[in-house]
Amino acid sequence: MTQTNITWIEGAIVENEIHMSIVELSQAASTSEELIMAWVTEGVLSPTGSSPQDWRFGGDSLSRTKTAVRLSRDLEINTPGLALALQLLDQISDLRAQLVRIASSKKD
Amino acid sequence: MKFKDYYETLGVARGATEADIKSAYRKLARKYHPDVNKEKDAEERFKEVGEAYAVLKDTEKRAAYDQMGSNWKSGQDFTPPPNWNEGFEFSDGGFGGGGYEGDQSEFFESLFGRGKHRQGGRSGHSRQDQGMHFKGQDHHAKILIDLADAYNGAKRTIALHMPTLDASGHVITQERKLDVSIPKGIKAGQNLRLSGQGGPGMGEGGAGDLYLEIDFHPNPIYRVDGKDVYLDLPLAPWEVALGTTVKVPTPAGTTLELTIPANTIAGRKMRLKGKGIPSKEPGDLYVVTIIATPPADTDAQKEAYQAFEKAFEFNPRTHLKG
Numbered sequence: 293m294t295q296t297n298i299t300w301i302e303g304a305i306v307e308n309e310i311h312m313s314i315v316e317l318s319q320a321a322s323t324s325e326e327l328i329m330a331w332v333t334e335g336v337l338s339p340t341g342s343s344p345q346d347w348r349f350g351g352d353s354l355s356r357t358k359t360a361v362r363l364s365r366d367l368e369i370n371t372p373g374l375a376l377a378l379q380l381l382d383q384i385s386d387l388r389a390q391l392v393r394i395a396s397s398k399k400d
Numbered sequence: 401m402k403f404k405d406y407y408e409t410l411g412v413a414r415g416a417t418e419a420d421i422k423s424a425y426r427k428l429a430r431k432y433h434p435d436v437n438k439e440k441d442a443e444e445r446f447k448e449v450g451e452a453y454a455v456l457k458d459t460e461k462r463a464a465y466d467q468m469g470s471n472w473k474s475g476q477d478f479t480p481p482p483n484w485n486e487g488f489e490f491s492d493g494g495f496g497g498g499g500y501e502g503d504q505s506e507f508f509e510s511l512f513g514r515g516k517h518r519q520g521g522r523s524g525h526s527r528q529d530q531g532m533h534f535k536g537q538d539h540h541a542k543i544l545i546d547l548a549d550a551y552n553g554a555k556r557t558i559a560l561h562m563p564t565l566d567a568s569g570h571v572i573t574q575e576r577k578l579d580v581s582i583p584k585g586i587k588a589g590q591n592l593r594l595s596g597q598g599g600p601g602m603g604e605g606g607a608g609d610l611y612l613e614i615d616f617h618p619n620p621i622y623r624v625d626g627k628d629v630y631l632d633l634p635l636a637p638w639e640v641a642l643g644t645t646v647k648v649p650t651p652a653g654t655t656l657e658l659t660i661p662a663n664t665i666a667g668r669k670m671r672l673k674g675k676g677i678p679s680k681e682p683g684d685l686y687v688v689t690i691i692a693t694p695p696a697d698t699d700a701q702k703e704a705y706q707a708f709e710k711a712f713e714f715n716p717r718t719h720l721k722g
């Protein structure tokens with residue numbers, strides 16, 4: 293664990309290249325599969341596939357799930373509240389991005 | 401070490417009820433949660449609030465904290481009085497939780513000891529797997545790279561600090577160096593998965609993975625929005641009026657020649673297609689013109705501005721009707 297590696301470790305960009313199963317996602321985000329299922333039902337996460345065994349979560353799901361884990365743990369919000377919070381955070385981040393673009397075109 | 405006034409942190413009176421403390425904490429936790437609040441000091445504030453709540457919500461810890469007296473001021477130099485907590489029984493051996501990352505201030509540790517650390521940094525709960533074989537834990541870390549690394553790809557040696565328990569049960573911080581290849585085209589907020597670089601597995605289960613969350617070092621020249629990059633380009637008044645050709649540096653380290661047409665206005669956004677962060681569909685580099693006016697210091701410079709004024713009948717404030 294502490295030794296220095298000599299070869300350069302190649303990683304995969306999660307958002308571009310990886311589709312996770314529910315087992316992988318729950319391991320990567322340190323949360324239970326039950327909670328992930330509840331979040332899918334609530335529309336917080338939208339995997340492809342018809343049943344939990346076939347579900348494949350796109351790359352953006354990891355950071356979204358990690359945010360969901362932190363918010364539900366730190367603020368003790370329930371699943372519908374979490375869904376609303378994430379939706380509002382998405383809106384805020386879209387607005388922030390728009391602000392960057394507007395600030396860039398209005399600068400004197 | 402500085403004293404911390406936990407009541408002040410939560411903004412409650414010393415006599416506050418449990419309900420008051422809880423609602424004050426909830427309000428501040430929502431306000432400063434780093435997923436919600438993007439201010440730079442939000443995470444720091446969130447930890448402070450979590451630490452204050454961990455003490456004040458716990459009857460035992462609150463009583464022990466209170467008996468140090470109310471004369472202490474926040475920021476005052478502080479050493480815990482000897483045997484300050486004598487006669488207090490802590491049912492959980494110290495740490496009460498509530499923090500974002502689970503790390504506490506030196507002040508907190510001097511009073512209540514260092515808590516059970518969380519394995520693997522940001523990852524929260526440890527997995528209670530059944531059976532003899534299971535995959536090691538996935539670990540997470542955040543790293544900062546240069547924007548140029550996303551353009552060109554890079555090889556970087558990164559140092560990760562991992563708290564672990566030594567043989568006698570003390571928390572020590574292990575440093576681990578990793579030589580990582582940063583792929584070209586990675587963007588802020590994305591995660592790089594390094595297979596098998598997480599916690600060791602049990603039995604025949606393989607090691608967990610290490611996820612590196614990428615962010616860019618703040619850059620004085622470029623702003624990044626997803627895969628698009630913005631650059632402010634200052635131009636002199638005569639350059640925008642008459643047109644010119646200027647050299648523009650790209651984050652990749654190359655230089656582009658950019659033609660500024662005559663009568664370009666400030667705030668004009670010129671798109672250099674495909675010169676943003678590279679990928680299958682690369683982002684764009686936007687050059688935003690700003691006009692820089694030189695100060696008139698010498699007589700010659702003042703005359704030049706006066707000649708300028710005479711040559712134009714120009715009122716930039718017509719729309720103000722003033």
